[in-house]
Amino acid sequence: MTENQPKKPSKSDRTRAQILEAARLLFAEHGYDGASIRDVAAQASIDPAMVIRYFRSKDELFARAAVVDLQLPALRVIDRTAIGETLIRRFLEIWEGPASGPGMAILLRSATSNEFAAEKLRDVFGNQVRPVVAAVADPADAGRRAGLVSSQLLGLAMCRYLLRLPPVVALSHDEIIQCIGPTLQRYAVGEDVS
Amino acid sequence: MTENQPKKPSKSDRTRAQILEAARLLFAEHGYDGASIRDVAAQASIDPAMVIRYFRSKDELFARAAVVDLQLPALRVIDRTAIGETLIRRFLEIWEGPASGPGMAILLRSATSNEFAAEKLRDVFGNQVRPVVAAVADPADAGRRAGLVSSQLLGLAMCRYLLRLPPVVALSHDEIIQCIGPTLQRYAVGEDVS
DNA sequence: TCCATTTGTCAACGATCGTTGACTTTCTAA
DNA sequence: TTAGAAAGTCAACGATCGTTGACAAATGGA
Numbered sequence A, B: 001m002t003e004n005q006p007k008k009p010s011k012s013d014r015t016r017a018q019i020l021e022a023a024r025l026l027f028a029e030h031g032y033d034g035a036s037i038r039d040v041a042a043q044a045s046i047d048p049a050m051v052i053r054y055f056r057s058k059d060e061l062f063a064r065a066a067v068v069d070l071q072l073p074a075l076r077v078i079d080r081t082a083i084g085e086t087l088i089r090r091f092l093e094i095w096e097g098p099a100s101g102p103g104m105a106i107l108l109r110s111a112t113s114n115e116f117a118a119e120k121l122r123d124v125f126g127n128q129v130r131p132v133v134a135a136v137a138d139p140a141d142a143g144r145r146a147g148l149v150s151s152q153l154l155g156l157a158m159c160r161y162l163l164r165l166p167p168v169v170a171l172s173h174d175e176i177i178q179c180i181g182p183t184l185q186r187y188a189v190g191e192d193v194s
Numbered sequence C: 001t002c003c004a005t006t007t008g009t010c011a012a013c014g015a016t017c018g019t020t021g022a023c024t025t026t027c028t029a030a
Numbered sequence D: 001t002t003a004g005a006a007a008g009t010c011a012a013c014g015a016t017c018g019t020t021g022a023c024a025a026a027t028g029g030a
Helices: A011-034 A037-043 A048-054 A058-065 A073-077 A083-096 A103-110 A115-136 A142-162 A173-189 B014-034 B037-043 B048-054 B058-065 B073-077 B083-096 B103-110 B115-136 B142-162 B173-189
Strands: none
Touching (some): A011 A058, A011 A103, A011 B014, A058 A115, A083 A103, A103 A115, A103 A142, A115 A173, A173 B142, B014 B037, B014 B048, B037 B048, B037 B058, B058 B103, B058 B115, B083 B115, B083 B142, B115 B142
16 A cells, blocks of 8 residues: 555546546636536546546536635734735735636636526635635624625736736736735725725 | 608517517526527527527627627716716616616626627727726826726626625615725826826 | 518427446456 | 456437528518
8 A cells, every 4th residue: 555645545536636627727718618528528638428427417527626715814814004915916826826726717707607606706705705804804894895805806807817808917916916905905994985 | 651760660670679689688697608599589489590580690699789888988078086986977877777788797797708708898998998098097008097997897797796796786876986986086097006 | 462572480400518328448456 | 367346438318509491471562
């Protein structure tokens, strides 16, 4: 036994990983409807039947592929004077950093026409974004404030990564931080946001 | 001849209008892929073949349905101290007013997985939003400023009308104007937006 | 009234989709 | 070495899709 994992070093769930990686790539690029199981199989150089064998259905495959962890809890101990800049910096890491996967792209790409993706995306902002805002603002306002923050971040993602609006794509990281950061700051802790 | 139109008072392009209305409703609700020609035909209480007869293909039907006129040119003569509030008020009229159709919803619903819709949406913000911003700001910055404005407006539309994020849905018109207006104001003419 | 154009109906086509089951190959443990 | 499980291959199913063409009904001007 070449043990390093808990129980199974297991030979070919590398196939499983290949399928999942191919699925995440294609779902992020073309959405739930636009990426067929046959496309995923071809991308993974494998038989379409194997996709169903490893994941029971396309829905289940999508559910496995659309996993998002923004890793925001670490921001709970942040000073409220820099929450806006911190949020937008984390946003750029999530979308363009090497570590984070295409989870958010997968959700956002399909959320407009797939109710499961939409619900999952609502969960992300309800369970991951909102707690962070609640930690720096009056918890009674956290809902609205997190919603405002989400509207700006989601719109930026739409314009820059999905719609690829040229002037938004052209923005440098510093420009984004300088332009969007203050907006998020105001949404999160601004006093004029009733 | 009961002439009022140029040539044809024409009896049954009311059918044509019925089909188009049904298509706009379903495209706005379920997107390009989610609304089939058979669905549109059923919604219009008509045979699926008629949809193809009146519009040559589903693509052409979508192109006819996805027509958007934000009617922003009237804003060219606006004082730059209230451009933010003016924009967000117009936004609410477009999305919730009785006159405006579901054109924007149609585009936004499909733009993430349909390249034609994406290109059309880029056109809207390039040919309709950008000129307005260019009229109140340095034309050299108009591209970036219009992009920022678009990111906020598009994100708000996503959260409120498509994703239906509860805290964003719950916002009143006055709250939206109070929260989003200053953001748009800063994006459009703010001095710290390089 | 009659004929031609328009308008609508119906069934089917080819393609693609998710999914299934039978089959063969490969690997592993006794 | 050999039996059995695991991994992979293949063809096909039923459903849905956009689209087409043949045909019937309705309409309207001569």
